[in-house]
């Protein structure tokens with residue numbers, strides 16, 4: 001039984017059967033002036049994209065949605081919306097299941113990756129963000145196996161419609177929190193659901209592999225590590241351990 005999902009007041013749903021990538025569609029709409037809260041949702045994607053140029057296998061059954069955001073902030077702050085989005089996904093995980101946020105934007109449930117987030121921004125000449133697309137893929141019905149996946153997949157359960165409604169509602173609330181209280185509040189909420197401080201993690205930075213103890217997030221969302229050779233601040237990389 002399928003039904004039309006209901007989104008928060010003022011939000012708009014663009015529902016598609018099939019599309020290459022909902023992020024591309026949402027970016028086109030945002031470039032043409034679509035308002036914050038425009039959500040592009042497709043039952044399947046034929047060219048779903050993940051981070052680091054990976055593909056995101058997207059058959060019917062899981063959730064693929066991309067939301068237009070207009071944060072009106074300088075470009076370096078756009079990355080904060082990845083943490084806002086990850087918290088919004090964590091909010092829809094049923095109670096009783098173990099949620100863990102993994103830097104920068106993954107959501108693990110019971111040790112498996114249940115959702116991935118692809119944030120893409122358009123920045124104007126003065127360095128202000130024009131719009132950000134937060135593309136969120138949630139394994140609702142099944143976890144596609146991919147050779148490049150470093151984690152087992154996990155499944156949220158329930159229906160795609162319920163997941164989309166819950167996600168839009170929690171994203172709207174988390175955006176209010178971000179605008180009202182700023183990144184410090186988001187960072188604190190994110191850290192409360194991340195791996196324990198002090199846990200040893202490995203981070204891949206291109207060819208380099210850095211091992212250190214997770215010591216938090218800085219005010220810009222960079223990963224902080226205590227390594228044998230001293231503190232390291234990591235802006236972009238891939239966390240290989242399960243902690244953090």
Ligand code: BTN
Nearest residue numbers: 021048049050051116117135137
């Ligand atoms: C990751 O690599 O973990 C991020 C995956 C993001 C997938 C979502 S599905 C909806 C949106 N459209 C895309 O093409 N990608 C994102």
